[in-house]
Amino acid sequence: MTTTPRRESRRAQHARGGTGARVTVRNTLIAYAFMLPFLVLLVLYHTWPVFFGTYLAFTKYNIISPPEWVGLENFRTLAADSQFWSGLKNSLKYILVVPVIQILAIGVALLVNRPLKGIGFFRTAYYVPVVTSFAVVGLIWTWMYQQDGPVDAVLGFLGLHRGGSLLNNPFTALYAVMFVTLWKGIGYYMVLYLAGLQAIGRELEEAAVIDGATRWQVFLNVTLPGLRPTILVCSLLSTISAIKVFEEIYVMTQGGPAGSTYTALFYTYSRAFVDFQYGLAAAAGLIIAVISILFGLLNFKLTRGGKADA
Amino acid sequence: MLERATSGQPSAINRAAADLKARKRRKDRVANLAAYAVLIVIALIMLYPFYWTLITSLEPTGNIYQAKLLPSGVSLKNYVEVLTGTTVPFWRLILNSLIICTAGVTLTVTLAALAAYPLAKMRFPGRDLIFYAILVLMVLPNEAGLIVNYITTIKLGLLQQTNPVIDAIRQYAAVVLPSIASIVGLFLLRQAYLGVPVELIEAARIDGAKELTIWRRIMLPLALPTIVAFGILEFVAYWNSFLWARIMLPDKNLMPLSAGLLELSGTFSTNSRAVMAGAVITVLPILVIFAFGQRYFMKGIEGAVKG
Numbered sequence: 284m285t286t287t288p289r290r291e292s293r294r295a296q297h298a299r300g301g302t303g304a305r306v307t308v309r310n311t312l313i314a315y316a317f318m319l320p321f322l323v324l325l326v327l328y329h330t331w332p333v334f335f336g337t338y339l340a341f342t343k344y345n346i347i348s349p350p351e352w353v354g355l356e357n358f359r360t361l362a363a364d365s366q367f368w369s370g371l372k373n374s375l376k377y378i379l380v381v382p383v384i385q386i387l388a389i390g391v392a393l394l395v396n397r398p399l400k401g402i403g404f405f406r407t408a409y410y411v412p413v414v415t416s417f418a419v420v421g422l423i424w425t426w427m428y429q430q431d432g433p434v435d436a437v438l439g440f441l442g443l444h445r446g447g448s449l450l451n452n453p454f455t456a457l458y459a460v461m462f463v464t465l466w467k468g469i470g471y472y473m474v475l476y477l478a479g480l481q482a483i484g485r486e487l488e489e490a491a492v493i494d495g496a497t498r499w500q501v502f503l504n505v506t507l508p509g510l511r512p513t514i515l516v517c518s519l520l521s522t523i524s525a526i527k528v529f530e531e532i533y534v535m536t537q538g539g540p541a542g543s544t545y546t547a548l549f550y551t552y553s554r555a556f557v558d559f560q561y562g563l564a565a566a567a568g569l570i571i572a573v574i575s576i577l578f579g580l581l582n583f584k585l586t587r588g589g590k591a592d593a
Numbered sequence: 594m595l596e597r598a599t600s601g602q603p604s605a606i607n608r609a610a611a612d613l614k615a616r617k618r619r620k621d622r623v624a625n626l627a628a629y630a631v632l633i634v635i636a637l638i639m640l641y642p643f644y645w646t647l648i649t650s651l652e653p654t655g656n657i658y659q660a661k662l663l664p665s666g667v668s669l670k671n672y673v674e675v676l677t678g679t680t681v682p683f684w685r686l687i688l689n690s691l692i693i694c695t696a697g698v699t700l701t702v703t704l705a706a707l708a709a710y711p712l713a714k715m716r717f718p719g720r721d722l723i724f725y726a727i728l729v730l731m732v733l734p735n736e737a738g739l740i741v742n743y744i745t746t747i748k749l750g751l752l753q754q755t756n757p758v759i760d761a762i763r764q765y766a767a768v769v770l771p772s773i774a775s776i777v778g779l780f781l782l783r784q785a786y787l788g789v790p791v792e793l794i795e796a797a798r799i800d801g802a803k804e805l806t807i808w809r810r811i812m813l814p815l816a817l818p819t820i821v822a823f824g825i826l827e828f829v830a831y832w833n834s835f836l837w838a839r840i841m842l843p844d845k846n847l848m849p850l851s852a853g854l855l856e857l858s859g860t861f862s863t864n865s866r867a868v869m870a871g872a873v874i875t876v877l878p879i880l881v882i883f884a885f886g887q888r889y890f891m892k893g894i895e896g897a898v899k900g
Contacts, residue, residue, distance in 0.1 A: 305716070306716050306717060306718065310715060310716070310717060311717040311718060313711075313715070313804050314711035314715045314717040314720070315711075315717070317707045317708060317710050317711045317715075317804070317808070318707070318708040318711055318712070318723070320704050320707065320708075321704045321705065321707065321708035321774050321779070322708070322723075322774075324704070324770065324773050324774035325727070325730070325774040325776075327745065327770075328738075328742055328745070328770065328771040328774060329730050329735065329738075329774060329776070330730065331741065331745070332735060332737045332738045332740075332741035332742060332745075333730075333733060333735060333737065335737070335741050335744075336736070336737020336738075336740060336741045337737070339737070339740070339741070340737075346744060346747060391635065394628060394631060394632060394635075395632070397625075397628055399625060399628060399629070399632075402632075404636075405632045405635075405636055407883075407887060408636045408639050408640055409635065409636070409639050410883075411639060411640065411643065411880070411883070412639055414829050414833075414879050414883050415643075415833070415876055415879065416832070416833035416834075416835060416851040416854075416875065416876075416879075417833070417835070417836075418833070418835045418851040418852065418854050418855050418875070419851070419854065419872045419875050419876055422854065422855075422858055422868065422872055423642050423643070423645075423646050423872060424642065426646070426649075426658060426865060426869070427642055427645065427658075429658035430658070431656075431658060431659065432658035432659070432660065433641070433642075433645055433658075433659075433660035435660075436659075436660035437660070466638070466639070470639070523734065527734070527736070529836070530836055533836065534855065548736070551736065551739075551740075552739070555739070555740045555743070556743075556840055561740055561744065564740055565737055565740055565741075568736035568737045568740065569736070569737070571734075571736050572733075572734045572735075572736045572737075575734040575736075576734065
C-alpha cells in the first residue's frame, strides 16, 4: 500500500468532519472488540428484558416449566383485580409530588444561585439526602414518623397534631411517604435547575432590569422561559419515577396500612416475588411502562418540547 | 458616567446617586438576610433527620423516638452491639459492600471507557446503528427488568449452591452483573472523548501505536475528570443499592450493607437504637466520598443530564 491514497482518504475524512482510521475489516474488528463486553451485558440485562418481558406478559410462567402462551388472559385478570386498580390509583396519586417538587426545586435553585457567602455549604446540605440510600432514608423517616416522634412534635407545635404515626393511618400514609420522596428528591432537581439557571446567564435578566422590569416580571418573562428545557427534563424524570415509585414503599410501609400505599409497581413485585406469577407480573409491568410513555409524551407536549421560546 | 460625576463637582445629582446606592445596599442587605433565613430553615429540614438519628443512636436509654436537640446521654453501646452482633454479621456485610463496590465500579467504568472509544473516535459499519439503539434503550422504561433479570440470573446458574467459595463469587456476580453496562456512563465518556483532538490520535496512529495503546495513553488521561466523576457516581450507586440484592440473594451473609440494614431492622426490632447505629455506619462512607469528591460529583450529575 502506498502512502498517497492513505493520506488522501484521511484528508477526505477531515472534510467530512469524520474521525479515526479508515474503515477496514481489521479496524472494524478492533472497534467491536472494544465494545464487546459492554454490548454483551447490555443485550443480556437491558435489551433482552424488554423483549422477553413483553412476551412473558402474554404467558403463564413460573420459571420451572416453560412459558405457556395465554393471550390476553393476564390483562383480563388484571382488569378484574381490584388490588391492581387501587395500586394504579395510588401510583397516579403519587404524581401529585411532581409539580410540588419542581416548584420547590426551582425556588431552592434560585435561592442557592445567589452569590452569598457560604452558599456552597447549603448546596451540599441539600444534596445529602440525594446521595443517601433509600434503605437508610426510609428507615430514618419511619422512626421520625413514630408516635410522639419529631414529626408529631412539629405538627403539634403547628397545632396540627393528630397523634400517632402518620404511616399507620390509611388516610395519611401515602402522603407521608410522598413527603419523603419530596425531601430526598429536591436536592437532585435543584442541581439540574442550577445548571439551567447558569446556562441562561445574567445578561438577559440585567437587560430586563434596566428596561424597568420588576423582579417578578423578570422571573416570569426571562428566567422561566429560559428554564423550559430543564423543566421538561426534570418533570419528565420525576413523573416517570413517581409512577414507578417502589423503594420508599418497600422500606417504609410494604403497601400498608390497609393497602393505602399499595402502588402499581408494588403489585408487580408481589405477583412476581411473593406469588411467583411471572406472566401476570410482566403484564402489570407492561401496563406501567405504557403509562410511563404516555405521561412522558404528555410532559413533552405541556412544555412544548422544552423549546426555550414559546 | 456616574464615576465621573462623583469625582467631579459635588452636586445634587451626586448626592442623589449616593442616596440611591445606599438605599440599594440596604435593600440588598435585607434581601440577603431573608435569603439566609430561608436557607437555614431548609438546611435544618434536610439535615435534622440525620442529626437526630446520630444522637439517638448514641443514647444508651430513654424515650427513643422523642424529638430532641441533644442526646440525653452518650455511649457507644449500640455501636458495639451492632458490630459484635450475632444476628446480623455486620463486618461481613461491610466486606460484601466493599467487594461489590470495588468490582462494580472497576468493571462499570472500564467497560464504558472501552466501549465509548470506538463510538467517539473510530469509523466502522454499524456505528450509528449501535449508537441509536443505545439511545432508544435509555428512553425505554424497563419495568420488566427486575423480573426478567431475576429469571436470567437463575438460568445462568448464579444462585446455585455447591461450595461456599464458588457460591460467594457467583452471588457477588449476580449482584453486580446487571448494573455493569451503564448507558449513562457510555454517554458521559463518549462526550469526554469527543473533546480530544483528532490530530493527537492520528499522530499516534501514524507513529504505529495500537488502538489499545492510544486508548490507554491518550484517551484515558484526557478524559480523567469525567472518569473520576463517573467513578464517584457509581460508587455511591453501588454502595446504596439494596433492592436487587435483597430480592435475589438467598444468603443474607452475602448481602451488601444497605440491604443488610433492612435485615437488621427486622431482626433487631427490639433495639431500634442499634439499627440507627447501623444506619449511621451505612451513611458515613458516602458522606466522606461526597465531601472529597463533591465538585466532580456535581459536574458528573450536570453532565449526565446535559450529555
